[in-house]
Amino acid sequence: MLKNIKPSQRIIIILTLITFTSLLHAAIDKGAGAPYVDSKIIKARFSEITAEDMEVLRTKKILFASRSFGLNLRNGLASLAKQDKKYDILSSYARYDVFKAGSDLSVVPADAFDDNNFVHFLATYWPHSQRVLEAETLLGQPPHNFGEVADIVVIYFHTARPSGFDLYASKMDAMQKTYPNIKFIYVTSGFMGPKKAKDNEQSFLFSEKVRQRYKGKAPLYDLGMILSDDNRVGHQYCPEYSKDPADVHPSLQAGQEMMAKGFLLLLCDTLKYNKQVELEDKIDTGKTEKIEVLPASNPEHKAVRAILDFNDLKKKKVENVAVVENGHIVKLYLQEGGVHTLTDDIGTLTSLKLLHLYGDRDLGYPLLKKISPVIGKCTNIKELLVNQNDLTTLPEEITNLRKLKLLSVGDNHLKNLSPKIENWLRKYDTNGLKLQK
Numbered sequence: 001m002l003k004n005i006k007p008s009q010r011i012i013i014i015l016t017l018i019t020f021t022s023l024l025h026a027a028i029d030k031g032a033g034a035p036y037v038d039s040k041i042i043k044a045r046f047s048e049i050t051a052e053d054m055e056v057l058r059t060k061k062i063l064f065a066s067r068s069f070g071l072n073l074r075n076g077l078a079s080l081a082k083q084d085k086k087y088d089i090l091s092s093y094a095r096y097d098v099f100k101a102g103s104d105l106s107v108v109p110a111d112a113f114d115d116n117n118f119v120h121f122l123a124t125y126w127p128h129s130q131r132v133l134e135a136e137t138l139l140g141q142p143p144h145n146f147g148e149v150a151d152i153v154v155i156y157f158h159t160a161r162p163s164g165f166d167l168y169a170s171k172m173d174a175m176q177k178t179y180p181n182i183k184f185i186y187v188t189s190g191f192m193g194p195k196k197a198k199d200n201e202q203s204f205l206f207s208e209k210v211r212q213r214y215k216g217k218a219p220l221y222d223l224g225m226i227l228s229d230d231n232r233v234g235h236q237y238c239p240e241y242s243k244d245p246a247d248v249h250p251s252l253q254a255g256q257e258m259m260a261k262g263f264l265l266l267l268c269d270t271l272k273y274n275k276q277v278e279l280e281d282k283i284d285t286g287k288t289e290k291i292e293v294l295p296a297s298n299p300e301h302k303a304v305r306a307i308l309d310f311n312d313l314k315k316k317k318v319e320n321v322a323v324v325e326n327g328h329i330v331k332l333y334l335q336e337g338g339v340h341t342l343t344d345d346i347g348t349l350t351s352l353k354l355l356h357l358y359g360d361r362d363l364g365y366p367l368l369k370k371i372s373p374v375i376g377k378c379t380n381i382k383e384l385l386v387n388q389n390d391l392t393t394l395p396e397e398i399t400n401l402r403k404l405k406l407l408s409v410g411d412n413h414l415k416n417l418s419p420k421i422e423n424w425l426r427k428y429d430t431n432g433l434k435l436q437k
Contacts, residue, residue: 033216034277035269037262038225039232046261051086053268058089060271061113061149063138064120065131066156067099068336068360069190069223069259072250073156074120076260079253087264092117098134099124100337100365102315105134110143113150124320125333127291128160129167136171139179152183152267154221158248159196160189162205163289169213170283176218183270184277186214188224191237193247195406200235218277219270226262227255245410245435246358246385292324300329303348311339311366323354330354335385338365347374354383358408361388376400387411387435399424410435 064070074090081088094116101107103124112119121138123131135155139147153175160168176184188207191200207224214220227237227250241255250256294301296318304318316337323331328351334342335356342357355378359367368389376397383406391412399420407428414436417425425432 034214034275035219035266035273036215036222037220037266037269038222039228039230039258039262042226042258042262042265046265049087049264049268053271054086054089054264056271057264057267058092058117060117060151060267061146062089062118062152062154062267063135063146063150064118064154064156065123065135066120067122067125067131067158068249069158070120070122070156071360071362072256073259073263076253076256076258077263079257080260080264087260089118089264093120094118095120095122097122097363099320100313100316102313102317103130103134103320104315105137105144108138108144110145112144113146119146123155126320126323127164127289128157129164129171129289130320131155131157132168132171136175139175139182147179147182150179150182152185152270154185154187154263156187156223157189157203157206159192159199159203160206161202161289162209165206165209166283167289169209173279173283176277180276183219185219185221185266185270186210187221190223190250191227191235192249193239193242193244194236195247197236204235213279217279219266219273221262221266223259223262226258244387245429245431246387246408247406248358248385291319292327293319294322294324294327294329299348300351303345304329304332306345307334307339307343310341310343310345313338332356336360336363336365340366340369342368342371342375344372344374346372347377350377351380352378353380355381356383356385357389358385359388359390371395371398373397379403382406384408393417394421396420401428404428408432411437413437 077090081090094112096108098105098107098121108121123134132155135153138144139150172184172186188210189203191203203224225231227241228235229238233239237250237255241250241252244251250259301318304322308314308316321333322329329349330351331354332349332352333356335358339357357368368386368391371394373395375395379400380403381401382403384401384404385408387408388411391414393414394417396418409425409429409432422433
């Protein structure tokens, strides 16, 4: 083929082919079609972000919905900006806690984007799909109507269940169609530590559905791959990304910065990607996740209501903190919300299997100081997280909880405990006593 071509021309052709091949491989590495980030891509391409890219990003209006993993991401963004001001997008940032306000979206000012480009709201915890509905409301309902001003929308999950995928996909696709000028970033679910293996497997199944539908077709931030270093450690976050005794949060700088790098890279790539999202197959909106609730007259509903009211959380709804199965509350999420006392009412919840009461000192809310001895009646609890609080003691009756698979009491002020409690702690939380302040 090259026999009749002069040597100098051959060299030019060969160099051209090499250059084309290199560009082709680079394009493949960046992912075909719509922007996508996982751990490998972050490591290969984060340095490509220019000051000009960041200048453009800082002019955009970002609506961000999350729970506490969003706070980890924010920490990562702050860390990157501290190292290099080029990466700053928090100088025009505001955060509002919708969950603490009992799912009251009015805590987000209608003019939030007048003074801020990056508006972050801490969404309602349960059901996990509720944050999608809250974002939808903020975009399309007065007085907010953020759909008229937002440029980018991101909804973050630290955990998710595959049964929630249809609602997530149908709502996200509908919003993308309604607001064609907004860049919607699709996400996979994050991972927690090895103690949360069952939840991580649910997150993996949800994420596989997300990848199958959106990878290469719409901007996709693969949080699961980022936190697991592309499954290097399986379906969990990397051990070097966290020191959380409860195995929930990627709390170390390395993990938070990886989350932040992927976030910035995908946003910059997405702003350069002008192709409209086109999905041929539609999601059946009738296959949404079924959520069981209790009537207000139910004794268990009343018990949770009493706990919330005692802690001055009167606006918070029982159905947004309690998971109901077969007519009983089996999971109760009271974490990071200002619960300072777990009252005697907890004894009504004898079917309870999971109780989250861990705190977050950075939020500035009251932390748990007292647990009622009546918790000893909740003998079916398998997961109890009370870490990062202000507990100085535990009731002796708590040792009745002997079905525990996961207990976390680290980062409290526990001292002068009875031998019975100390033995119980050593059995169910090996390092708990060592992690006291």
